[in-house]
Amino acid sequence: MMANAEIRQRENEKSLLLSFSNALASIRNKEQLAKEFSDELRKFGVIGNYSLRLLSADQKYHQMYLYDARDAFTEHPGFNHILTMQCDVNDGITNLVLDSQEPLSFNIQELNERKTVPPYVKWWREIGLIELTGLRVRLGEVNIGILWLSIPQDYDKSANALLLKSISSQIAIALSNIHSNEKVVAQLEVIEKYKQQLEEEKVYLREEIQTTHNYDEIIGNSKEMKKTFQMVSQVEATDSTVLILGETGTGKELIARAIHNNSPRRDRLMIKVNCATLPANLIESELFGHEKGSFTGATERRVGKFELADKGTLFLDEIGELPLELQVKLLRALQEKEIERIGGRGTIKVDVRIIAATNRDLEKEMAEGRFRSDLYYRINIFPISLPPLRSRPEDIPSLASHFLQRFSKKLGKPIDAIGSNAMRELTQYSWPGNIRELEHLIERSILLTNGTMIKEIQLPVMRDKNKPLTSETVTCLKTIDENERDHILSVLKYCRGRIGGEGGAAERLGVPKSTLNSKIKRLGIRREHLY
Numbered sequence: 001m002m003a004n005a006e007i008r009q010r011e012n013e014k015s016l017l018l019s020f021s022n023a024l025a026s027i028r029n030k031e032q033l034a035k036e037f038s039d040e041l042r043k044f045g046v047i048g049n050y051s052l053r054l055l056s057a058d059q060k061y062h063q064m065y066l067y068d069a070r071d072a073f074t075e076h077p078g079f080n081h082i083l084t085m086q087c088d089v090n091d092g093i094t095n096l097v098l099d100s101q102e103p104l105s106f107n108i109q110e111l112n113e114r115k116t117v118p119p120y121v122k123w124w125r126e127i128g129l130i131e132l133t134g135l136r137v138r139l140g141e142v143n144i145g146i147l148w149l150s151i152p153q154d155y156d157k158s159a160n161a162l163l164l165k166s167i168s169s170q171i172a173i174a175l176s177n178i179h180s181n182e183k184v185v186a187q188l189e190v191i192e193k194y195k196q197q198l199e200e201e202k203v204y205l206r207e208e209i210q211t212t213h214n215y216d217e218i219i220g221n222s223k224e225m226k227k228t229f230q231m232v233s234q235v236e237a238t239d240s241t242v243l244i245l246g247e248t249g250t251g252k253e254l255i256a257r258a259i260h261n262n263s264p265r266r267d268r269l270m271i272k273v274n275c276a277t278l279p280a281n282l283i284e285s286e287l288f289g290h291e292k293g294s295f296t297g298a299t300e301r302r303v304g305k306f307e308l309a310d311k312g313t314l315f316l317d318e319i320g321e322l323p324l325e326l327q328v329k330l331l332r333a334l335q336e337k338e339i340e341r342i343g344g345r346g347t348i349k350v351d352v353r354i355i356a357a358t359n360r361d362l363e364k365e366m367a368e369g370r371f372r373s374d375l376y377y378r379i380n381i382f383p384i385s386l387p388p389l390r391s392r393p394e395d396i397p398s399l400a401s402h403f404l405q406r407f408s409k410k411l412g413k414p415i416d417a418i419g420s421n422a423m424r425e426l427t428q429y430s431w432p433g434n435i436r437e438l439e440h441l442i443e444r445s446i447l448l449t450n451g452t453m454i455k456e457i458q459l460p461v462m463r464d465k466n467k468p469l470t471s472e473t474v475t476c477l478k479t480i481d482e483n484e485r486d487h488i489l490s491v492l493k494y495c496r497g498r499i500g501g502e503g504g505a506a507e508r509l510g511v512p513k514s515t516l517n518s519k520i521k522r523l524g525i526r527r528e529h530l531y
Helices: 002-025 030-042 079-084 094-099 108-112 119-126 161-211 223-235 252-261 280-288 324-336 362-367 373-379 393-411 420-428 434-448 471-476 480-494 505-509 513-522
Strands: 050-055 061-067 104-107 131-139 142-149 242-245 270-274 313-317 353-358 382-385
Touching (some): 030 061, 061 142, 131 161, 142 161, 223 382, 242 252, 362 373, 393 434
Parallel strands (some): 270 313
Antiparallel strands (some): 050 061, 050 142, 131 142
């Protein structure tokens, strides 16, 4: 009868172990394992509470890793301290269990009477434990932790050592599965991060293609431009920060691209940020990015321009427009070579070359307290001053011919020459808008020309600043918004009210369709105004 009872007990244990193994096989996270392991242990009928203390990678320390969050001891005031505490492996208890092939049982009161008592053993007494049985947990031939089980004193642990060791083996396999799953998840997160970054780069490049001009080269053979080219050749192969100075429309972005395209970073992106066009409350997010939920409207994580430009170049156009509070954060990013997303919990290392540009006098801005001196000296490592168009009139014929060829092809008009009188007017004009003004003037002239040669240039009438305003003159003056409204209306009429697409008003004006729609709404332009 005793033999039959023992056989039935062993068969029941085998059944329980099989159920135990099946329950743990599909578990892929720590929280689920903690609950399922506790539920399966209780099916054996003799095992109460448990805890698993995991060894550190160097096998020198151990720390609580797994427990049932439903157990009463988690409510003890000292639990959180014990949970985070690392203890030495050679504490006179842990090392004994790790060296033993069989389960070892310890009387908690006797352990606390020793001369040296580990903190976790003192805590065991505080929560009312009387005896615990420890089993080493191994993966192959390597110890990875200790499983502590609360088992009644009258339970024959020697006779059931095989059962207890089988439980220890099952938890080892479950831990291995969890660690493997965590590695896979971590790898997937890295892949997702790079995938998202590639998507950001793809969107950015698409926007760049839509909004930037495709110049074949920088045009200019004047003495001033040769000096500029020489300075570019001296700095392009380095990682030095460059500050490009010049009036609006002088081609600062083209010089920045020339530096990047001839640098060791040419195979990476040059990311452009126009500090003048972004609202002050969005510049920080644009530069450094933000985490989902970090502020109202942050519905998803955004990678900032610094991260996009990692290993590449960041072009900060119109840096003189940057608000003072953002100048401090930009300076820190440049000095520390690290950024922090809005709402982020850690810093991100970045390797970025900075090229900045401005049409402002930064020294004057410094003196008047609108630009930080420490940021100025940080970006003013290699300044390049671009000459205005009026100081190099010998380059105007080449530039005008370049724009003529480009826009005549774009607009589908066979115009291939500029008359001598028209060219003389171009070279004698002062060009306050520099190359950009010349570009737009050539496009307008092509639109107004019916033959194959531009014979007349409608240059803007520049009022003599020393001539006093008359009542007649005053009545003809318009605000900036009125001038912009008239210009947009004229282009819309020419395009027959078409805003987007090829040949639309947005393309003619050189702005995105969304920007033009905003301007139309702001300026009160309605469809009836076009007829």
